Amino acid sequence: MAIPAGQRPLYRAFIDQGLESWLAHLPKQIAQGLDRRRYGDLPAWEKAVAKLPALPEARDVHLDSDTVTVDCELDDSQRRQCENLLRKLMPWRKGPYRLAGIHIDTEWRSDWKWQRVAPHLAPLEGRRVLDVGGGSGYHAWRMAGAGASFVLVIDPSPRFYYQFQALRHFVGDADGGRTHFLPVGIEDVPEKLAFFDTVFSMGVLYHRPAPLEHLLQLKDALRPGGELVLETLVVEGDETTVLLPGERYAAMPNVYFLPSSRALCQWLERCGLINVRVVDEAVTSLDEQRTTEWMTFQSLADFLDPSDPTRTREGYPSPRRAVVMANRP
Numbered sequence: 001m002a003i004p005a006g007q008r009p010l011y012r013a014f015i016d017q018g019l020e021s022w023l024a025h026l027p028k029q030i031a032q033g034l035d036r037r038r039y040g041d042l043p044a045w046e047k048a049v050a051k052l053p054a055l056p057e058a059r060d061v062h063l064d065s066d067t068v069t070v071d072c073e074l075d076d077s078q079r080r081q082c083e084n085l086l087r088k089l090m091p092w093r094k095g096p097y098r099l100a101g102i103h104i105d106t107e108w109r110s111d112w113k114w115q116r117v118a119p120h121l122a123p124l125e126g127r128r129v130l131d132v133g134g135g136s137g138y139h140a141w142r143m144a145g146a147g148a149s150f151v152l153v154i155d156p157s158p159r160f161y162y163q164f165q166a167l168r169h170f171v172g173d174a175d176g177g178r179t180h181f182l183p184v185g186i187e188d189v190p191e192k193l194a195f196f197d198t199v200f201s202m203g204v205l206y207h208r209p210a211p212l213e214h215l216l217q218l219k220d221a222l223r224p225g226g227e228l229v230l231e232t233l234v235v236e237g238d239e240t241t242v243l244l245p246g247e248r249y250a251a252m253p254n255v256y257f258l259p260s261s262r263a264l265c266q267w268l269e270r271c272g273l274i275n276v277r278v279v280d281e282a283v284t285s286l287d288e289q290r291t292t293e294w295m296t297f298q299s300l301a302d303f304l305d306p307s308d309p310t311r312t313r314e315g316y317p318s319p320r321r322a323v324v325m326a327n328r329p
Helices: 005-016 026-033 042-050 076-087 110-120 138-145 158-171 211-221 261-270
Strands: 060-062 068-071 097-099 102-104 128-132 150-154 179-182 196-202 222-234 274-283 308-312 320-327
Touching: 005 026, 005 179, 026 179, 042 076, 042 158, 068 138, 068 158, 076 102, 097 158, 110 138, 110 222, 110 274, 110 320, 128 138, 138 150, 138 179, 138 196, 158 179, 196 211, 211 222, 211 261, 222 261, 261 274, 261 320
Parallel strands: 068 097, 128 150, 128 196, 150 179, 196 222
Antiparallel strands: 060 068, 097 102, 222 320, 274 320
16 A cells, blocks of 8 residues: 555654554554544645645754744745634644744643653653543643654644644754654554554543553653653542542533542552652643644633632632653563
């Protein structure tokens, strides 16, 4: 089967990384992830990316700054065309980005999360990294900027896939072709892969109805000695504290288990991980997650009790997030 031109770098990277066993499954996984019968808006997103104008070769790309930035010279018509096409991919959740002078002010200040995580990481230079549920790839670009040799974003959302492809159009090969996106979930990663030096799962665990299964899947993707970076919603409490919300939590319908950070550490240890440590814990602020002109739907402020912002509108504790790290033995 002929490989679409846009997917060839991904296939080459899998060959270069020795992932031939996974490579055999890529055609089916990509076809399912980008199935037009399941996602009616997909052709419009694909068309928007395809219509982005050719960019000058002279570009100044910054993947190691809080705002992932690509500076290049465009005339006013080209810049308007780019902005209009990028807006067709809205909502933009994770960022921020500045592309040819266009500031994409995303819902999340993902750079704040990166600032909390980065000081605690094993140096990413030369490491193979998996970013689970990585959205448009903001953190993946930062990982590449920190020197990772191979970064793979997996996320089943085709909108995020095309946002990533739009960003790739601007970044070009400035990352050395080290950053890739596969539209799948963690369950599509081959079992017992034991490949990645670092695995990130940020903002995913609370969406999983079987959280220990998710932790075991993350562990299986790591090589022995590899590092897990887990960021998730938590509640205050001791080793036995776990909140199981009703139908919704902060207006989200697919939130299952919110452990305390101490309980989460026990979960990780039960899954066989070692060196488990909480490196950050804080309540999410209205400055970190908010509505913007690039994400015009409701955001955190709309999901809290207007008379008591320490509670969600359902009456639960307002969103609190912890970063927990661990290693595979």
